[in-house]
Amino acid sequence: METKKKLKVSAIRNGTVIDRIPAGELFHVIEILGLAKGGLQMTFGTNLESKVLGTKSIIKITDKFFEEDDVNRIALVAPDAVLNIIKEYKVVEKRRVVIPSEICGLVRCLNPRCITNHEPVRTRFITSMTPEGLVLRCHYCEKETEQKNLQIISNN
């Protein structure tokens, strides 16, 4: 007898499923990817059980496929996220996000004296991994911001 796991968030025919988002970062991911705009058909679940994360969020977006550079922007808030590319209800590709070497226009510089906090300048950071974790070095003021202090720039 065939038993099928009951999905908490309904399946999509074609599109992208972003899995393993930390439960508290769902709305950041939606914001970073600009999913709230553009009339996309989208379902999401949050505080779902996860073996890896404890609790997680998941987003399913119909008929949407992302460029690699776009989707890697969510690595800052969801470093374990997995993208499942869905064609005719089947997963045809799984992709892990990777932290990009450069991050533009996404994060605010923590230095209040940085020019980016005073003039309409698009922020730009070079990323690097240190023993203390991910560090973002501002292209302009050259100060470093640690992952725990990251402030995502709201697009709204």
Add this chain to the structure above:
Amino acid sequence: MKSLISINDFNKEEMMQVLDLAQKYEADPNCPIFMDKVIACIFFEPSTRTRLSFETAASRLGARVVGFASLSATSIAKGESLKDTIKMVSNYADMIVMRHPLDGAARYASEIAGCPVINAGDGANQHPTQTLLDMYSIRKTQGTLENLSITMVGDLKYGRTVHSLLQAMSHFNPRFHFVSCPELEIPWEYKHFLDSRNIPYTQHNVLEGQIRDTDILYMTRIQQERFQDPMEFEKVRNLMSLDASMLTETRPNLRILHPLPRVNEIATDVDERPEAYYFDQARNGVYTRMGIITYLMNQ
């Protein structure tokens, strides 16, 4: 087209080319090779030494100098953005020399301007022409930049000249000794930088006893506003101050540098000592800036 915003914009070879040009200009300071050029010196905050040094350097190279030394007489006082100011100035001039109170302003300006930009200090971030003149002074007094023992004293946390010099000298196999109070210690990212390049360094809280094995003693000013308690400031200042009685059993080649202005971290009785080099260092600023202008103009 190349700008000089951060000392990291120049590799070792480029630094040496600038120092060689500076040496040439010291031997013959009047070289009007840029009589057809206009250099804009735009200073969004006050500066005496750096601005006069740049204007002298540009004048000795024959260039005409335009610009402003404070904001009050400019359109910025009317609310003009930095972007618009830089766009406008770069239409007029062949090169921009700029100082600005905000960190990163010079990098931003270099991305907007259609001409080379020289950073003459952007907030607490970088002051690369000071670093090159420090290097020129070191090479001139020691005959080399290689394998030197450099002791840095004072405000190692906020002092931008300290950070830039440390990065620049890392190309030349140095040994560093850092003397500061715990509140003004060298930041972890610079220690991490030195560790990653296997450059040895030691840290101390008192200057006394740290001078003996030093080739270059790089003194910096401790700013009172870094301390909430004025008593604490006095205590720290005494531990970081240099007077002539401390200059015994030193290396014969020891030279004392200071980016100036000095307050009282170097007693005036040091001024007459052969080790004191800080006033000559300031004079080297003109030759070094002539070298920088020439190098960037020719790119």
